[in-house]
Structures are given as C-alpha cells and as structure tokens.
Amino acid sequence: MGHNIQIANQSIRLENRYLMLGNTLILADLHLGKTTHFRKAGYAIPSAARGADQSELIRILQLENPEQVIVLGDLFHSASNSECEELAMITSQFPSVQFELVMGNHDILAPEIYRSMDFETSEAQSIGNLILTHEPLENVPVGKTNMHGHIHPGIRLVGRGRQSLLVPCFYLTPSHFCLPAFGALTGLMRQKPKKADKIYGILEDEVAQVF
Numbered sequence: 477m478g479h480n481i482q483i484a485n486q487s488i489r490l491e492n493r494y495l496m497l498g499n500t501l502i503l504a505d506l507h508l509g510k511t512t513h514f515r516k517a518g519y520a521i522p523s524a525a526r527g528a529d530q531s532e533l534i535r536i537l538q539l540e541n542p543e544q545v546i547v548l549g550d551l552f553h554s555a556s557n558s559e560c561e562e563l564a565m566i567t568s569q570f571p572s573v574q575f576e577l578v579m580g581n582h583d584i585l586a587p588e589i590y591r592s593m594d595f596e597t598s599e600a601q602s603i604g605n606l607i608l609t610h611e612p613l614e615n616v617p618v619g620k621t622n623m624h625g626h627i628h629p630g631i632r633l634v635g636r637g638r639q640s641l642l643v644p645c646f647y648l649t650p651s652h653f654c655l656p657a658f659g660a661l662t663g664l665m666r667q668k669p670k671k672a673d674k675i676y677g678i679l680e681d682e683v684a685q686v687f
Contacts, residue, residue, distance in 0.1 A: 477682040483653055484605035484621040490646055490676055490683045493658045494536060497603065501540055504548035504610070504625025505657035506533075507582065508559040529659055530562055537570055545573055546601060548625040548655060549580020549610025551590075560585075560593060567594040576601065580610035580626065606653075616651040628657040630664025631675050631686060642666060646676040646683070 479490045489496040494503040506529060537545070552559060567575055577583065577595045590597050601608040606623050613622045631645040644656035647667050656678060657664075669675050675687035 479676055479683040479685070481648075481676070483623075483648065484619075486604055486606060491536075492678055492683070493644060493656050495646070495655065496540060496542070497606075499543040500603070501536065501542040501545045502548065502608070502623070502655070503545075503658040504655040505550045505580070505628060505659055505662055506547060506552070507550055507657070507659035507662050508552050508563060527562075530559075530566060532660075533658075534566055534569070537566075537573070542573060544576065546576045546578065546608060547595075548578050548608060548623070550582040550625065550659075551577055551580070551595070552582060552585070560589065564593040578608055578610055583610075612652050612654070620651075621653055622651060623653045623655065625655050625657065627654050627667075628662050628665050629654050629667045630656075631667055631669075631677050633677065633686060644678045645686070646678075648674040648676070 481488050481490065486497060494501060508529060567573070575593075575595045577590055577597045578601055579597055579599055583597075587597055599609075605620050607613065607616065607620050609622060609624045611626045612624045616622045627647070629645050629647040630642045632640050632642050634640045642664055644664055645667065646656060647654040647669070649670070650672055667675065669687050673687065674685060676683050677686040
C-alpha cells in the first residue's frame with residue numbers, strides 16, 4: 477500500500493523503494509551488477525538474486541505504466557557487464573517510456589553506452605520546486621527541495637519486546653528528500669532523524685510514517 481505526501485507543492489506517492497510523481501516514476505541506486513561483483517569476490521550470494529532487481533523493475537513498469545522514468549544515479553555498480561545487455565532488453569519492451577539517468581558516482585560508462593540502453597543522461601534535473609540529483613546538495617535554494625539518492629537510508633524500528641529491525645526508508649528534512657536504494661543488495665545506512673524530519677518506512681506490505 478502506497479503513502480501519499482506533499483513536497484515542494486508536488487503530490488507524491490511513495491511505494492516500495494520508488495515513488496510516483498504524476499506519470500513520472502523516480503527511483504535511485506539500482507546498482508545492477510552488484511550481485512555478480514560479490515560472487516566474483518567469493519561471497520556466497522544466491523544465483524537467483526542476480527535477476528531480482530531486473531524482475532522487480534519490469535513488474536513496476538508494467539504496473540505503473542509511466543511516461544517517464546528518472547533514476548537518481550548509480551544505475552550500475554561498476555564497469556560494463558552483462559547487466560547492460562539485460563537492461564537494454566528491458567527498456568526496449570517499453571518504447572513509449574522516456575528513460576533518464578541523473579549521473580551518480582558509480583555511473584562511469586560512456587554516454588553512448590547509456591544511450592544504447594535508451595537512457596539520456598544529465599547531472600541534475602528540475603521538476604517544479606524539486607531539484608533532482610544523485611548526491612545531496614550542500615546548499616539548497618530557499619523554497620526548493622533537493623530529491624536525491626546515494627545515502628541508502630534505513631531506520632531502526634523497535635518493538636514492544638525490544639526486538640528491532642532495520643528497514644529501508646524515505647527520509648524527508650526541511651531541505652532534502654532522500655530516496656531508498658532500489659537495489660536489494662545495497663545495504664542500509666541507519667538514519668538518526670531530528671525533530672523537524674520525517675521518516676517513511678518501507679514495511680512488509682505498506683509504506684508508513686514512522687517518525
């Protein structure tokens with residue numbers, strides 16, 4: 477179940493590791509190829525995990541039928557690999573969708589390689605009062621909100637029996653809005669929100685405000 481919020485005069489629907497802004501689907505930090513990277517390094521990652529993010533991306537594209545998809549950086553984890561061909565096969569199934577990549581620190585491929593996968597690239601995007609980047613901006617103009625990725629935010633939830641669970645989250649401050657990482661193997665950085673902040677945790681079957 478999604479969760480609707482208002483940010484910078486924009487109506488946004490939060491879903492499991494992505495959001496919808498009108499007919500635009502926005503997500504961050506896919507890190508495609510990280511499973512392969514870990515397996516080559518000798519980590520015992522199940523082979524089935526390799527295609528999980530790609531399958532989830534296809535499901536979401538079919539479900540939401542967006543006009544535009546914006547990825548806020550780190551599309552791939554490292555240099556060119558077989559995931560490039562797989563992503564090109566996915567984007568080719570949705571010829572009416574405009575795919576955009578806001579470049580992140582892991583996006584090291586040549587622009588023509590991204591174009592071969594139907595992605596146009598930029599350093600930043602603007603939608604109304606939203607400034608879209610990969611890394612958070614140090615200075616955000618008054619009246620604007622910086623929507624970004626890079627952090628892989630998580631929040632620790634504590635139950636009545638003191639059991640705890642670290643879950644991915646959307647993290648809103650007065651000037652920044654951080655998206656969770658879309659990639660399943662990206663890890664989480666625990667956040668410690670301040671009084672004016674809001675946290676929307678991604679739970680088993682819903683997105684809910686937890687702070």
